[in-house]
């Protein structure tokens with residue numbers, strides 16, 4: 048047995064991270080003005096085949112900027128999944144616009160794209176797509192609908208670095224892509240984020256919004272309110288080192304996912320992630336499981352039982368329409384989206400970090416089988 052507890056996530060930082068950080072210290076370049084920021088932005092955009100990369104301080108900030116850059120505000124509606132992180136809805140609500148929520152597809156756990164068209168109104172300005180747990184959203188119908196209705200697409204690819212949809216890189220399929228580099232993502236900078244776009248004007252707006260909307264001609268005179276959402280050279284140095292290994296990291300995650308699939312195959316008590324769809328191979332950002340209704344306890348109880356065996360887990364997202372913070376504001380009153388409500392209560396994910404060993408995967412799968420017996 049390996050040492051317990053087995054953490055839910057542990058990043059791998061054994062490439063050039065230390066060397067590049069030393070370079071920052073030795074040269075004195077630690078702020079966002081340092082050379083690694085540009086190198087990371089260009090490297091990331093190149094890797095995706097995107098026109099521009101704009102590095103920011105985290106993935107939530109990237110979403111704030113995406114919404115602001117598209118000039119979404121009061122009176123506007125943004126269609127998005129209910130099953131996602133709060134950052135998506137928070138960006139829209141803070142901008143004064145209204146999130147319009149879509150239930151999940153019970154097999155992929157992604158937004159059910161068949162429901163989108165019915166939700167479009169004259170106020171719809173954007174669809175915010177979120178690729179969940181490493182399997183992309185079925186994008187072609189989204190792109191077709193958006194074109195037909197003149198709606199923009201914000202693509203939250205924070206769980207989909209290097210992932211592709213029908214061979215096209217996630218994060219390049221909409222008007223603006225957003226990424227996070229939190230330590231549980233495929234590429235980490237500790238804290239960090241990125242926007243991607245092919246539109247030079249949008250890229251300029253993103254750069255300005257991340258930097259307090261300083262004006263090039265008259266620095267301390269502002270036409271607009273931005274944020275200080277800049278990424279430091281230290282973060283970018285780690286990012287450059289991580290990006291060098293993205294293909295290796297993707298392969299590792301897919302190996303981990305396939306290993307879990309083999310060890311848990313035939314376990315009737317849980318629903319496993321889809322290994323693939325017709326448009327993508329799962330990149331297993333995390334390995335989620337959903338307890339079938341035959342199990343008398345819920346995810347919370349399963350997670351406690353696993354914790355008692357020294358296995359750390361995380362619950363699934365709690366749906367946006369059930370968030371007290373939004374209900375208090377009068378949003379989503381009386382709304383029910385049953386598939387999301389069910390997986391929020393029945394779903395959780397197993398240890399899935401890049402440093403996870405095959406031995407640890409085997410121990411986690413064994414512990415899951417044990418608590419379900």
Ligand SMILES: *Cc1c(COP(=O)(O)O)cnc(C)c1O
Pocket residue numbers: 105106107108131132134135177178203204205206226227228229238239240
């Ligand atoms: C992690 C994540 C974010 C937020 O990124 P932070 O860097 O933690 O702010 C946003 N969207 C999704 C889908 C994420 O997984």
